Amino acid sequence: MEILKIESTEDSPQIVLDRESNILEISGxxxxxxxxxFYEPMMSWIEEYAKDPLDVTVFNFKLTYFxxxxxxxxxxxxxxxxxxxxxxxxxxVRWHYPEEDxxxxxxxxxxxxxVDVPFEMVSYS
Amino acid sequence: MESGFLEFVYDFYKSMKAHEIKLVYEGRVTQQITKAFIALTEAQMKENAEASTVQRKVFHVMVECLQNISRHADEYESGESQYAGKGIFMVSRTEQYWCVTTGNAIFIEKVKELKDMIEQINELNEDELKDLYVRQMREGRLSTKGGAGLGFIDIRRKTKKKLEYNFLPITDKVSFFLLTTYIPRTS
Known part of the structure:
Protein backbone atom coordinates (compact mmCIF):
# COMPACT_ATOMS: atom_id res chain seq x y z
CA MET A 1 0.00 0.00 0.00
CA GLU A 2 1.21 3.47 -0.77
CA ILE A 3 2.42 5.67 2.06
CA LEU A 4 0.32 8.74 2.72
CA LYS A 5 2.32 11.58 4.17
CA ILE A 6 0.98 15.09 4.59
CA GLU A 7 3.17 17.73 6.19
CA SER A 8 1.69 19.93 8.88
CA THR A 9 0.88 23.58 8.32
CA GLU A 10 -0.21 26.25 10.80
CA ASP A 11 -3.84 25.13 10.39
CA SER A 12 -3.59 21.49 9.46
CA PRO A 13 -2.03 18.45 11.10
CA GLN A 14 0.74 16.14 9.98
CA ILE A 15 -0.56 12.81 8.74
CA VAL A 16 1.58 9.70 8.34
CA LEU A 17 -0.09 6.51 7.19
CA ASP A 18 2.50 3.86 6.48
CA ARG A 19 1.29 0.26 6.53
CA GLU A 20 4.73 -1.31 5.93
CA SER A 21 6.39 0.50 8.84
CA ASN A 22 3.29 0.17 11.01
CA ILE A 23 3.00 3.91 11.56
CA LEU A 24 -0.48 5.37 11.60
CA GLU A 25 -0.46 8.83 13.09
CA ILE A 26 -2.06 12.22 12.99
CA SER A 27 -0.46 15.04 14.97
CA GLY A 28 -0.61 18.79 15.43
CA PHE A 38 -8.41 18.15 3.67
CA TYR A 39 -9.31 14.77 5.15
CA GLU A 40 -10.48 13.12 1.92
CA PRO A 41 -7.08 11.46 1.13
CA MET A 42 -6.85 10.16 4.70
CA MET A 43 -10.40 8.79 4.68
CA SER A 44 -9.79 7.05 1.33
CA TRP A 45 -6.50 5.60 2.57
CA ILE A 46 -8.12 4.17 5.71
CA GLU A 47 -11.00 2.75 3.67
CA GLU A 48 -8.49 0.98 1.43
CA TYR A 49 -6.42 -0.16 4.42
CA ALA A 50 -9.51 -1.60 6.13
CA LYS A 51 -9.78 -4.17 3.32
CA ASP A 52 -6.41 -5.67 4.24
CA PRO A 53 -5.21 -4.35 7.59
CA LEU A 54 -2.24 -5.41 9.71
CA ASP A 55 -2.85 -8.11 12.35
CA VAL A 56 -2.96 -5.40 14.97
CA THR A 57 -3.76 -1.83 14.01
CA VAL A 58 -2.57 0.85 16.40
CA PHE A 59 -3.64 4.35 15.43
CA ASN A 60 -2.04 7.33 17.15
CA PHE A 61 -3.92 10.57 17.66
CA LYS A 62 -1.47 13.22 18.81
CA LEU A 63 -3.46 16.35 18.18
CA THR A 64 -2.81 19.50 20.18
CA TYR A 65 -5.92 21.25 18.92
CA PHE A 66 -8.88 20.45 16.69
CA VAL A 93 -6.35 3.87 19.45
CA ARG A 94 -3.59 5.62 21.35
CA TRP A 95 -4.84 9.04 22.33
CA HIS A 96 -1.88 11.28 23.20
CA TYR A 97 -2.47 14.52 25.06
CA PRO A 98 -0.26 17.14 26.74
CA GLU A 99 -0.31 16.28 30.45
CA GLU A 100 -1.69 19.66 31.49
CA ASP A 101 -4.39 19.71 28.79
CA VAL A 115 -17.31 4.01 19.91
CA ASP A 116 -16.52 0.38 20.65
CA VAL A 117 -12.80 0.75 20.06
CA PRO A 118 -10.17 0.19 22.77
CA PHE A 119 -8.43 3.41 23.77
CA GLU A 120 -5.13 3.88 25.51
CA MET A 121 -4.70 7.33 27.01
CA VAL A 122 -1.08 8.54 26.86
CA SER A 123 -0.04 11.80 28.48
CA TYR A 124 3.18 13.51 27.50
CA SER A 125 5.02 16.58 28.72
CA MET B 1 -9.35 64.20 4.87
CA GLU B 2 -12.30 65.05 7.04
CA SER B 3 -11.57 67.68 9.63
CA GLY B 4 -11.22 66.22 13.08
CA PHE B 5 -10.12 62.85 11.70
CA LEU B 6 -6.83 62.74 13.60
CA GLU B 7 -8.65 63.71 16.79
CA PHE B 8 -11.03 60.86 16.11
CA VAL B 9 -8.09 58.48 15.77
CA TYR B 10 -6.69 59.68 19.09
CA ASP B 11 -10.08 59.20 20.80
CA PHE B 12 -10.35 55.78 19.19
CA TYR B 13 -6.90 54.92 20.51
CA LYS B 14 -7.88 56.08 24.02
CA SER B 15 -11.06 53.98 23.91
CA MET B 16 -9.08 50.96 22.83
CA LYS B 17 -6.64 51.47 25.69
CA ALA B 18 -9.44 52.02 28.21
CA HIS B 19 -11.27 48.84 27.20
CA GLU B 20 -8.04 46.90 26.67
CA ILE B 21 -9.06 46.05 23.13
CA LYS B 22 -6.30 43.85 21.84
CA LEU B 23 -7.63 43.33 18.36
CA VAL B 24 -10.48 44.74 16.32
CA TYR B 25 -11.29 44.01 12.70
CA GLU B 26 -14.11 44.77 10.33
CA GLY B 27 -14.39 43.05 6.99
CA ARG B 28 -14.27 39.70 5.31
CA VAL B 29 -13.05 36.85 7.48
CA THR B 30 -10.94 34.42 5.49
CA GLN B 31 -8.78 31.50 6.60
CA GLN B 32 -5.71 33.74 6.19
CA ILE B 33 -7.26 36.31 8.54
CA THR B 34 -8.18 33.57 11.01
CA LYS B 35 -4.62 32.25 11.07
CA ALA B 36 -3.14 35.73 11.45
CA PHE B 37 -5.47 36.66 14.33
CA ILE B 38 -4.88 33.52 16.34
CA ALA B 39 -1.12 33.88 15.87
CA LEU B 40 -1.28 37.49 17.01
CA THR B 41 -3.42 36.78 20.07
CA GLU B 42 -1.35 33.75 21.02
CA ALA B 43 1.79 35.90 20.92
CA GLN B 44 0.14 38.53 23.13
CA MET B 45 -1.01 35.93 25.64
CA LYS B 46 2.43 34.30 25.76
CA GLU B 47 4.01 37.69 26.32
CA ASN B 48 1.62 38.29 29.22
CA ALA B 49 2.38 34.81 30.61
CA GLU B 50 -1.30 33.91 30.50
CA ALA B 51 -1.95 30.40 31.89
CA SER B 52 -1.76 27.78 29.14
CA THR B 53 -5.27 26.52 29.93
CA VAL B 54 -6.58 30.05 29.38
CA GLN B 55 -4.57 30.41 26.17
CA ARG B 56 -6.04 27.20 24.81
CA LYS B 57 -9.60 28.23 25.64
CA VAL B 58 -9.19 31.65 24.03
CA PHE B 59 -7.74 29.93 20.97
CA HIS B 60 -10.73 27.55 20.78
CA VAL B 61 -13.27 30.33 21.09
CA MET B 62 -11.52 32.55 18.54
CA VAL B 63 -11.37 29.82 15.92
CA GLU B 64 -15.04 28.89 16.30
CA CYS B 65 -16.16 32.53 16.26
CA LEU B 66 -14.07 33.44 13.21
CA GLN B 67 -15.20 30.35 11.32
CA ASN B 68 -18.80 31.18 12.21
CA ILE B 69 -18.46 34.56 10.50
CA SER B 70 -16.66 33.22 7.46
CA ARG B 71 -19.22 30.45 6.97
CA HIS B 72 -22.49 31.89 8.14
CA ALA B 73 -22.48 35.67 7.82
CA ASP B 74 -25.20 36.48 5.31
CA GLU B 75 -24.83 38.68 2.31
CA TYR B 76 -26.80 41.85 2.14
CA GLU B 77 -26.51 44.82 -0.10
CA SER B 78 -26.34 48.33 1.17
CA GLY B 79 -25.75 50.70 -1.68
CA GLU B 80 -22.89 49.06 -3.54
CA SER B 81 -21.50 47.06 -0.67
CA GLN B 82 -21.84 43.32 -0.27
CA TYR B 83 -21.50 41.86 3.16
CA ALA B 84 -21.17 38.09 2.69
CA GLY B 85 -18.74 36.50 5.10
CA LYS B 86 -18.05 39.84 6.67
CA GLY B 87 -18.39 41.09 10.19
CA ILE B 88 -16.70 42.64 13.15
CA PHE B 89 -14.31 40.67 15.30
CA MET B 90 -12.92 41.93 18.58
CA VAL B 91 -10.69 40.56 21.32
CA SER B 92 -10.52 42.48 24.57
CA ARG B 93 -9.52 41.87 28.15
CA THR B 94 -10.50 42.77 31.68
CA GLU B 95 -8.96 41.85 35.03
CA GLN B 96 -11.07 38.69 35.14
CA TYR B 97 -11.75 37.78 31.54
CA TRP B 98 -10.63 37.55 27.97
CA CYS B 99 -13.54 38.58 25.82
CA VAL B 100 -14.16 37.54 22.21
CA THR B 101 -16.94 39.39 20.39
CA THR B 102 -18.28 38.89 16.90
CA GLY B 103 -20.96 40.68 14.92
CA ASN B 104 -22.32 39.79 11.51
CA ALA B 105 -25.37 40.21 9.32
CA ILE B 106 -28.00 37.50 9.24
CA PHE B 107 -31.31 37.26 7.35
CA ILE B 108 -34.34 37.99 9.55
CA GLU B 109 -35.93 34.63 8.72
CA LYS B 110 -32.96 32.81 10.30
CA VAL B 111 -33.03 34.81 13.53
CA LYS B 112 -35.63 32.74 15.35
CA GLU B 113 -33.91 29.43 14.67
CA LEU B 114 -30.54 30.80 15.76
CA LYS B 115 -32.00 32.42 18.88
CA ASP B 116 -33.83 29.22 19.86
CA MET B 117 -30.64 27.23 19.40
CA ILE B 118 -28.59 29.57 21.61
CA GLU B 119 -31.33 29.66 24.27
CA GLN B 120 -31.49 25.87 24.30
CA ILE B 121 -27.69 25.61 24.64
CA ASN B 122 -27.71 28.17 27.45
CA GLU B 123 -30.23 26.21 29.49
CA LEU B 124 -28.42 22.87 29.39
CA ASN B 125 -26.11 21.59 32.14
CA GLU B 126 -22.70 20.06 31.44
CA ASP B 127 -23.93 16.51 30.92
CA GLU B 128 -26.76 17.62 28.67
CA LEU B 129 -24.34 19.74 26.64
CA LYS B 130 -22.08 16.75 26.19
CA ASP B 131 -25.04 14.63 25.02
CA LEU B 132 -26.14 17.31 22.59
CA TYR B 133 -22.62 17.66 21.21
CA VAL B 134 -22.37 13.91 20.65
CA ARG B 135 -25.80 13.77 19.05
CA GLN B 136 -25.02 16.69 16.72
CA MET B 137 -21.74 15.10 15.77
CA ARG B 138 -23.43 11.79 14.96
CA GLU B 139 -26.48 13.15 13.18
CA GLY B 140 -25.49 16.57 11.92
CA ARG B 141 -24.11 16.27 8.46
CA LEU B 142 -21.42 18.70 7.48
CA SER B 143 -22.92 21.23 5.13
CA THR B 144 -21.06 22.32 2.02
CA LYS B 145 -19.74 25.19 4.11
CA GLY B 146 -18.32 22.71 6.61
CA GLY B 147 -20.17 23.93 9.70
CA ALA B 148 -21.77 21.29 11.88
CA GLY B 149 -23.65 23.53 14.32
CA LEU B 150 -21.20 22.43 16.98
CA GLY B 151 -19.40 25.70 17.54
CA PHE B 152 -21.84 27.23 20.00
CA ILE B 153 -22.04 24.07 22.09
CA ASP B 154 -18.26 23.86 22.15
CA ILE B 155 -17.87 27.49 23.23
CA ARG B 156 -20.41 27.00 26.01
CA ARG B 157 -18.68 23.83 27.20
CA LYS B 158 -15.16 25.23 27.06
CA THR B 159 -16.02 28.45 28.91
CA LYS B 160 -18.75 27.03 31.18
CA LYS B 161 -20.55 30.34 30.72
CA LYS B 162 -23.80 31.24 29.02
CA LEU B 163 -23.61 32.69 25.53
CA GLU B 164 -24.38 36.40 25.54
CA TYR B 165 -25.95 37.65 22.35
CA ASN B 166 -28.17 40.25 20.76
CA PHE B 167 -29.88 40.87 17.43
CA LEU B 168 -30.13 44.45 16.19
CA PRO B 169 -32.09 45.42 13.06
CA ILE B 170 -30.12 46.67 10.04
CA THR B 171 -32.92 46.67 7.47
CA ASP B 172 -36.35 44.98 7.33
CA LYS B 173 -34.64 41.90 5.85
CA VAL B 174 -31.38 41.74 7.77
CA SER B 175 -30.35 41.74 11.43
CA PHE B 176 -26.96 42.22 13.03
CA PHE B 177 -26.08 39.26 15.24
CA LEU B 178 -23.72 39.98 18.14
CA LEU B 179 -22.13 37.33 20.31
CA THR B 180 -19.78 37.87 23.24
CA THR B 181 -17.84 35.13 24.98
CA TYR B 182 -16.05 35.60 28.30
CA ILE B 183 -13.14 33.32 29.09
CA PRO B 184 -12.19 33.47 32.79
CA ARG B 185 -8.50 34.22 33.34
CA THR B 186 -8.33 32.15 36.46
CA SER B 187 -8.87 28.49 35.84
Whole structure:
Protein backbone atom coordinates (compact mmCIF):
# COMPACT_ATOMS: atom_id res chain seq x y z
CA MET A 1 0.00 0.00 0.00
CA GLU A 2 1.21 3.47 -0.77
CA ILE A 3 2.42 5.67 2.06
CA LEU A 4 0.32 8.74 2.72
CA LYS A 5 2.32 11.58 4.17
CA ILE A 6 0.98 15.09 4.59
CA GLU A 7 3.17 17.73 6.19
CA SER A 8 1.69 19.93 8.88
CA THR A 9 0.88 23.58 8.32
CA GLU A 10 -0.21 26.25 10.80
CA ASP A 11 -3.84 25.13 10.39
CA SER A 12 -3.59 21.49 9.46
CA PRO A 13 -2.03 18.45 11.10
CA GLN A 14 0.74 16.14 9.98
CA ILE A 15 -0.56 12.81 8.74
CA VAL A 16 1.58 9.70 8.34
CA LEU A 17 -0.09 6.51 7.19
CA ASP A 18 2.50 3.86 6.48
CA ARG A 19 1.29 0.26 6.53
CA GLU A 20 4.73 -1.31 5.93
CA SER A 21 6.39 0.50 8.84
CA ASN A 22 3.29 0.17 11.01
CA ILE A 23 3.00 3.91 11.56
CA LEU A 24 -0.48 5.37 11.60
CA GLU A 25 -0.46 8.83 13.09
CA ILE A 26 -2.06 12.22 12.99
CA SER A 27 -0.46 15.04 14.97
CA GLY A 28 -0.61 18.79 15.43
CA UNK A 29 -3.40 21.28 14.91
CA UNK A 30 -6.53 20.75 12.89
CA UNK A 31 -8.56 23.73 11.76
CA UNK A 32 -8.38 23.52 7.98
CA UNK A 33 -10.60 25.78 5.92
CA UNK A 34 -12.47 22.84 4.45
CA UNK A 35 -12.26 19.68 6.56
CA UNK A 36 -13.90 17.44 3.96
CA UNK A 37 -11.35 18.30 1.29
CA PHE A 38 -8.41 18.15 3.67
CA TYR A 39 -9.31 14.77 5.15
CA GLU A 40 -10.48 13.12 1.92
CA PRO A 41 -7.08 11.46 1.13
CA MET A 42 -6.85 10.16 4.70
CA MET A 43 -10.40 8.79 4.68
CA SER A 44 -9.79 7.05 1.33
CA TRP A 45 -6.50 5.60 2.57
CA ILE A 46 -8.12 4.17 5.71
CA GLU A 47 -11.00 2.75 3.67
CA GLU A 48 -8.49 0.98 1.43
CA TYR A 49 -6.42 -0.16 4.42
CA ALA A 50 -9.51 -1.60 6.13
CA LYS A 51 -9.78 -4.17 3.32
CA ASP A 52 -6.41 -5.67 4.24
CA PRO A 53 -5.21 -4.35 7.59
CA LEU A 54 -2.24 -5.41 9.71
CA ASP A 55 -2.85 -8.11 12.35
CA VAL A 56 -2.96 -5.40 14.97
CA THR A 57 -3.76 -1.83 14.01
CA VAL A 58 -2.57 0.85 16.40
CA PHE A 59 -3.64 4.35 15.43
CA ASN A 60 -2.04 7.33 17.15
CA PHE A 61 -3.92 10.57 17.66
CA LYS A 62 -1.47 13.22 18.81
CA LEU A 63 -3.46 16.35 18.18
CA THR A 64 -2.81 19.50 20.18
CA TYR A 65 -5.92 21.25 18.92
CA PHE A 66 -8.88 20.45 16.69
CA UNK A 67 -11.89 22.57 15.82
CA UNK A 68 -15.49 21.39 15.95
CA UNK A 69 -15.61 20.68 12.21
CA UNK A 70 -12.60 18.37 12.64
CA UNK A 71 -14.22 16.67 15.64
CA UNK A 72 -16.84 15.19 13.33
CA UNK A 73 -14.13 13.79 11.02
CA UNK A 74 -12.37 12.19 14.00
CA UNK A 75 -15.63 10.42 14.84
CA UNK A 76 -15.90 9.24 11.22
CA UNK A 77 -12.39 7.74 11.46
CA UNK A 78 -13.21 6.02 14.75
CA UNK A 79 -16.44 4.66 13.29
CA UNK A 80 -14.40 3.13 10.47
CA UNK A 81 -12.22 1.39 13.10
CA UNK A 82 -15.34 0.15 14.84
CA UNK A 83 -16.46 -1.48 11.59
CA UNK A 84 -13.04 -3.10 11.22
CA UNK A 85 -13.39 -4.58 14.70
CA UNK A 86 -16.85 -5.88 13.85
CA UNK A 87 -15.28 -7.62 10.86
CA UNK A 88 -12.90 -9.41 13.24
CA UNK A 89 -9.82 -7.20 13.05
CA UNK A 90 -7.86 -5.96 16.03
CA UNK A 91 -7.71 -2.19 16.25
CA UNK A 92 -6.74 0.13 19.05
CA VAL A 93 -6.35 3.87 19.45
CA ARG A 94 -3.59 5.62 21.35
CA TRP A 95 -4.84 9.04 22.33
CA HIS A 96 -1.88 11.28 23.20
CA TYR A 97 -2.47 14.52 25.06
CA PRO A 98 -0.26 17.14 26.74
CA GLU A 99 -0.31 16.28 30.45
CA GLU A 100 -1.69 19.66 31.49
CA ASP A 101 -4.39 19.71 28.79
CA UNK A 102 -7.53 18.51 30.52
CA UNK A 103 -9.79 19.36 27.59
CA UNK A 104 -7.77 17.20 25.20
CA UNK A 105 -7.77 14.33 27.71
CA UNK A 106 -11.54 14.63 28.16
CA UNK A 107 -12.04 14.74 24.40
CA UNK A 108 -10.26 11.38 24.16
CA UNK A 109 -12.31 9.93 26.97
CA UNK A 110 -15.52 11.09 25.34
CA UNK A 111 -14.59 9.51 22.02
CA UNK A 112 -13.76 6.27 23.81
CA UNK A 113 -17.30 6.24 25.22
CA UNK A 114 -18.83 6.93 21.82
CA VAL A 115 -17.31 4.01 19.91
CA ASP A 116 -16.52 0.38 20.65
CA VAL A 117 -12.80 0.75 20.06
CA PRO A 118 -10.17 0.19 22.77
CA PHE A 119 -8.43 3.41 23.77
CA GLU A 120 -5.13 3.88 25.51
CA MET A 121 -4.70 7.33 27.01
CA VAL A 122 -1.08 8.54 26.86
CA SER A 123 -0.04 11.80 28.48
CA TYR A 124 3.18 13.51 27.50
CA SER A 125 5.02 16.58 28.72
CA MET B 1 -9.35 64.20 4.87
CA GLU B 2 -12.30 65.05 7.04
CA SER B 3 -11.57 67.68 9.63
CA GLY B 4 -11.22 66.22 13.08
CA PHE B 5 -10.12 62.85 11.70
CA LEU B 6 -6.83 62.74 13.60
CA GLU B 7 -8.65 63.71 16.79
CA PHE B 8 -11.03 60.86 16.11
CA VAL B 9 -8.09 58.48 15.77
CA TYR B 10 -6.69 59.68 19.09
CA ASP B 11 -10.08 59.20 20.80
CA PHE B 12 -10.35 55.78 19.19
CA TYR B 13 -6.90 54.92 20.51
CA LYS B 14 -7.88 56.08 24.02
CA SER B 15 -11.06 53.98 23.91
CA MET B 16 -9.08 50.96 22.83
CA LYS B 17 -6.64 51.47 25.69
CA ALA B 18 -9.44 52.02 28.21
CA HIS B 19 -11.27 48.84 27.20
CA GLU B 20 -8.04 46.90 26.67
CA ILE B 21 -9.06 46.05 23.13
CA LYS B 22 -6.30 43.85 21.84
CA LEU B 23 -7.63 43.33 18.36
CA VAL B 24 -10.48 44.74 16.32
CA TYR B 25 -11.29 44.01 12.70
CA GLU B 26 -14.11 44.77 10.33
CA GLY B 27 -14.39 43.05 6.99
CA ARG B 28 -14.27 39.70 5.31
CA VAL B 29 -13.05 36.85 7.48
CA THR B 30 -10.94 34.42 5.49
CA GLN B 31 -8.78 31.50 6.60
CA GLN B 32 -5.71 33.74 6.19
CA ILE B 33 -7.26 36.31 8.54
CA THR B 34 -8.18 33.57 11.01
CA LYS B 35 -4.62 32.25 11.07
CA ALA B 36 -3.14 35.73 11.45
CA PHE B 37 -5.47 36.66 14.33
CA ILE B 38 -4.88 33.52 16.34
CA ALA B 39 -1.12 33.88 15.87
CA LEU B 40 -1.28 37.49 17.01
CA THR B 41 -3.42 36.78 20.07
CA GLU B 42 -1.35 33.75 21.02
CA ALA B 43 1.79 35.90 20.92
CA GLN B 44 0.14 38.53 23.13
CA MET B 45 -1.01 35.93 25.64
CA LYS B 46 2.43 34.30 25.76
CA GLU B 47 4.01 37.69 26.32
CA ASN B 48 1.62 38.29 29.22
CA ALA B 49 2.38 34.81 30.61
CA GLU B 50 -1.30 33.91 30.50
CA ALA B 51 -1.95 30.40 31.89
CA SER B 52 -1.76 27.78 29.14
CA THR B 53 -5.27 26.52 29.93
CA VAL B 54 -6.58 30.05 29.38
CA GLN B 55 -4.57 30.41 26.17
CA ARG B 56 -6.04 27.20 24.81
CA LYS B 57 -9.60 28.23 25.64
CA VAL B 58 -9.19 31.65 24.03
CA PHE B 59 -7.74 29.93 20.97
CA HIS B 60 -10.73 27.55 20.78
CA VAL B 61 -13.27 30.33 21.09
CA MET B 62 -11.52 32.55 18.54
CA VAL B 63 -11.37 29.82 15.92
CA GLU B 64 -15.04 28.89 16.30
CA CYS B 65 -16.16 32.53 16.26
CA LEU B 66 -14.07 33.44 13.21
CA GLN B 67 -15.20 30.35 11.32
CA ASN B 68 -18.80 31.18 12.21
CA ILE B 69 -18.46 34.56 10.50
CA SER B 70 -16.66 33.22 7.46
CA ARG B 71 -19.22 30.45 6.97
CA HIS B 72 -22.49 31.89 8.14
CA ALA B 73 -22.48 35.67 7.82
CA ASP B 74 -25.20 36.48 5.31
CA GLU B 75 -24.83 38.68 2.31
CA TYR B 76 -26.80 41.85 2.14
CA GLU B 77 -26.51 44.82 -0.10
CA SER B 78 -26.34 48.33 1.17
CA GLY B 79 -25.75 50.70 -1.68
CA GLU B 80 -22.89 49.06 -3.54
CA SER B 81 -21.50 47.06 -0.67
CA GLN B 82 -21.84 43.32 -0.27
CA TYR B 83 -21.50 41.86 3.16
CA ALA B 84 -21.17 38.09 2.69
CA GLY B 85 -18.74 36.50 5.10
CA LYS B 86 -18.05 39.84 6.67
CA GLY B 87 -18.39 41.09 10.19
CA ILE B 88 -16.70 42.64 13.15
CA PHE B 89 -14.31 40.67 15.30
CA MET B 90 -12.92 41.93 18.58
CA VAL B 91 -10.69 40.56 21.32
CA SER B 92 -10.52 42.48 24.57
CA ARG B 93 -9.52 41.87 28.15
CA THR B 94 -10.50 42.77 31.68
CA GLU B 95 -8.96 41.85 35.03
CA GLN B 96 -11.07 38.69 35.14
CA TYR B 97 -11.75 37.78 31.54
CA TRP B 98 -10.63 37.55 27.97
CA CYS B 99 -13.54 38.58 25.82
CA VAL B 100 -14.16 37.54 22.21
CA THR B 101 -16.94 39.39 20.39
CA THR B 102 -18.28 38.89 16.90
CA GLY B 103 -20.96 40.68 14.92
CA ASN B 104 -22.32 39.79 11.51
CA ALA B 105 -25.37 40.21 9.32
CA ILE B 106 -28.00 37.50 9.24
CA PHE B 107 -31.31 37.26 7.35
CA ILE B 108 -34.34 37.99 9.55
CA GLU B 109 -35.93 34.63 8.72
CA LYS B 110 -32.96 32.81 10.30
CA VAL B 111 -33.03 34.81 13.53
CA LYS B 112 -35.63 32.74 15.35
CA GLU B 113 -33.91 29.43 14.67
CA LEU B 114 -30.54 30.80 15.76
CA LYS B 115 -32.00 32.42 18.88
CA ASP B 116 -33.83 29.22 19.86
CA MET B 117 -30.64 27.23 19.40
CA ILE B 118 -28.59 29.57 21.61
CA GLU B 119 -31.33 29.66 24.27
CA GLN B 120 -31.49 25.87 24.30
CA ILE B 121 -27.69 25.61 24.64
CA ASN B 122 -27.71 28.17 27.45
CA GLU B 123 -30.23 26.21 29.49
CA LEU B 124 -28.42 22.87 29.39
CA ASN B 125 -26.11 21.59 32.14
CA GLU B 126 -22.70 20.06 31.44
CA ASP B 127 -23.93 16.51 30.92
CA GLU B 128 -26.76 17.62 28.67
CA LEU B 129 -24.34 19.74 26.64
CA LYS B 130 -22.08 16.75 26.19
CA ASP B 131 -25.04 14.63 25.02
CA LEU B 132 -26.14 17.31 22.59
CA TYR B 133 -22.62 17.66 21.21
CA VAL B 134 -22.37 13.91 20.65
CA ARG B 135 -25.80 13.77 19.05
CA GLN B 136 -25.02 16.69 16.72
CA MET B 137 -21.74 15.10 15.77
CA ARG B 138 -23.43 11.79 14.96
CA GLU B 139 -26.48 13.15 13.18
CA GLY B 140 -25.49 16.57 11.92
CA ARG B 141 -24.11 16.27 8.46
CA LEU B 142 -21.42 18.70 7.48
CA SER B 143 -22.92 21.23 5.13
CA THR B 144 -21.06 22.32 2.02
CA LYS B 145 -19.74 25.19 4.11
CA GLY B 146 -18.32 22.71 6.61
CA GLY B 147 -20.17 23.93 9.70
CA ALA B 148 -21.77 21.29 11.88
CA GLY B 149 -23.65 23.53 14.32
CA LEU B 150 -21.20 22.43 16.98
CA GLY B 151 -19.40 25.70 17.54
CA PHE B 152 -21.84 27.23 20.00
CA ILE B 153 -22.04 24.07 22.09
CA ASP B 154 -18.26 23.86 22.15
CA ILE B 155 -17.87 27.49 23.23
CA ARG B 156 -20.41 27.00 26.01
CA ARG B 157 -18.68 23.83 27.20
CA LYS B 158 -15.16 25.23 27.06
CA THR B 159 -16.02 28.45 28.91
CA LYS B 160 -18.75 27.03 31.18
CA LYS B 161 -20.55 30.34 30.72
CA LYS B 162 -23.80 31.24 29.02
CA LEU B 163 -23.61 32.69 25.53
CA GLU B 164 -24.38 36.40 25.54
CA TYR B 165 -25.95 37.65 22.35
CA ASN B 166 -28.17 40.25 20.76
CA PHE B 167 -29.88 40.87 17.43
CA LEU B 168 -30.13 44.45 16.19
CA PRO B 169 -32.09 45.42 13.06
CA ILE B 170 -30.12 46.67 10.04
CA THR B 171 -32.92 46.67 7.47
CA ASP B 172 -36.35 44.98 7.33
CA LYS B 173 -34.64 41.90 5.85
CA VAL B 174 -31.38 41.74 7.77
CA SER B 175 -30.35 41.74 11.43
CA PHE B 176 -26.96 42.22 13.03
CA PHE B 177 -26.08 39.26 15.24
CA LEU B 178 -23.72 39.98 18.14
CA LEU B 179 -22.13 37.33 20.31
CA THR B 180 -19.78 37.87 23.24
CA THR B 181 -17.84 35.13 24.98
CA TYR B 182 -16.05 35.60 28.30
CA ILE B 183 -13.14 33.32 29.09
CA PRO B 184 -12.19 33.47 32.79
CA ARG B 185 -8.50 34.22 33.34
CA THR B 186 -8.33 32.15 36.46
CA SER B 187 -8.87 28.49 35.84
Missing amino acids: RSLPEDVNT NTASSKIILDILTQFEEMIEEGHEVM EDMMEAGEEYSEM
